[in-house]
Amino acid sequence: MAIHRMQVGNVEIVSVPDGAASLPAWPVNSASNPVDWAVYHEAYPENFHGPDHHWRIHNGCYLVRSAGRTTLVDLGVGVGPYPRYAGMHGSLLDSLAEAGVTPEDIDDVFLTHSHPDHVGWAVDEEAGRPRFPRARYILHQKDWDEFTGRDPVPPFVNRFVRPLQAAGVLDLLEGESTLSPHLTAIETPGHTPGHMSLLVASAGEKAVITGDALTSPISISRPDIPFASDFDMDQAIETRHALLDRIEAERMRVVVGHLAEPGFGEVVRLEGGRWFRAL
Numbered sequence: 300m301a302i303h304r305m306q307v308g309n310v311e312i313v314s315v316p317d318g319a320a321s322l323p324a325w326p327v328n329s330a331s332n333p334v335d336w337a338v339y340h341e342a343y344p345e346n347f348h349g350p351d352h353h354w355r356i357h358n359g360c361y362l363v364r365s366a367g368r369t370t371l372v373d374l375g376v377g378v379g380p381y382p383r384y385a386g387m388h389g390s391l392l393d394s395l396a397e398a399g400v401t402p403e404d405i406d407d408v409f410l411t412h413s414h415p416d417h418v419g420w421a422v423d424e425e426a427g428r429p430r431f432p433r434a435r436y437i438l439h440q441k442d443w444d445e446f447t448g449r450d451p452v453p454p455f456v457n458r459f460v461r462p463l464q465a466a467g468v469l470d471l472l473e474g475e476s477t478l479s480p481h482l483t484a485i486e487t488p489g490h491t492p493g494h495m496s497l498l499v500a501s502a503g504e505k506a507v508i509t510g511d512a513l514t515s516p517i518s519i520s521r522p523d524i525p526f527a528s529d530f531d532m533d534q535a536i537e538t539r540h541a542l543l544d545r546i547e548a549e550r551m552r553v554v555v556g557h558l559a560e561p562g563f564g565e566v567v568r569l570e571g572g573r574w575f576r577a578l
C-alpha cells in the first residue's frame with residue numbers, strides 16, 4: 300500500500316486508512332430526492348457499485364504533522380469485527396506502522412465525533428488502557444453529553460470513550476478552538492450534536508478534514524438531500540451548505556475519510572453544480 304501525503308503550507312497530512320466495506324445504497328432516504336446514479340457510478344467508481352448502488356465506504360484516518368506535533372484524526376472501527384461494516388477489522392495500526400509511526404509517537408488524537416467507526420481504536424481493551432499512551436484525546440463536549448447521557452449508554456461508548464475520561468486523557472471542547480498555530484477545531488454540528496471538523500492553515504494554504512460533515516460525493520453535490528445517519532438532519536444540511544460555501548470562498552482543499560483513499564480533493568464547479576475532484 301502506498302502512503303499518500305498532502306502538504307498544506309508547512310503542515311503534512313498523511314492518509315492512514317482503516318479499511319473499507321461494502322454497504323447497502325447510500326441512504327438518501329427519499330423518493331422526493333432522486334439521484335442520477337449513473338453519473339455517480341461513472342465519476343466515483345470506488346464509492347458506488349452494482350445495480351443496487353451499493354456504497355463502498357472507505358474509513359479514512361489521518362496523521363497531521365505540524366509544528367513538531369503529531370495529531371491523529373479519527374480512530375476507525377478498531378479491532379473488529381464491526382457488524383455495521385460487514386464484520387470489518389480495522390487496519391489503522393498497520394497503516395501507522397507503514398507510515399513509520401508507533402502509538403507512542405502520537406501527541407494528540409482529534410475525534411471528529413463519537414460514532415463507533417471513528418473511535419474504535421481509542422482503547423487497547425486487552426491492556427485496559429488508552430491505545431495511544433502519550434496522547435491527549437479531543438472530543439466535543441456535546442458529543443460526550445449526548446452519547447454518555449443515553450439510557451442505556453451504547454456499548455461502544457463504554458468500551459472506547461468513557462475509559463478515556465477515567466484515564467484522565469480526554470479534553471472536551473466547546474466553541475471554535477485553536478489547537479496549535481496551524482490547527483483549529485471548528486464546529487460542524489448536525490451529523491452529531493458536537494461534530495467537529497479540523498481546519499488546517501499554513502503559509503497561505505488551507506484544508507479541512509471534514510469528518511462526517513461530508514460523507515459521500517452526493518453530500519457535496521447535493522447537500523440538501525437528507526442523510527439517514529445524521530442526528531439532526533436539518534442542522535446537518537445547514538452545516539453542509541455553510542461548510543461548502545466556506546471551502547469555496549477560502550479555496551480550501553478537502554479531506555473526506557469516507558471517500559476513496561486517500562480522500563484528498565477539492566470542490567470544483569461544473570455546469571453550475573459542485574463536485575468532488577480527487578487530488
Ligand SMILES: [Zn+2]
Pocket residue numbers: 412414490511
Ligand atoms: Zn458518523
Ligand SMILES: [Zn+2]
Pocket residue numbers: 414416417511557
Ligand atoms: Zn463515519
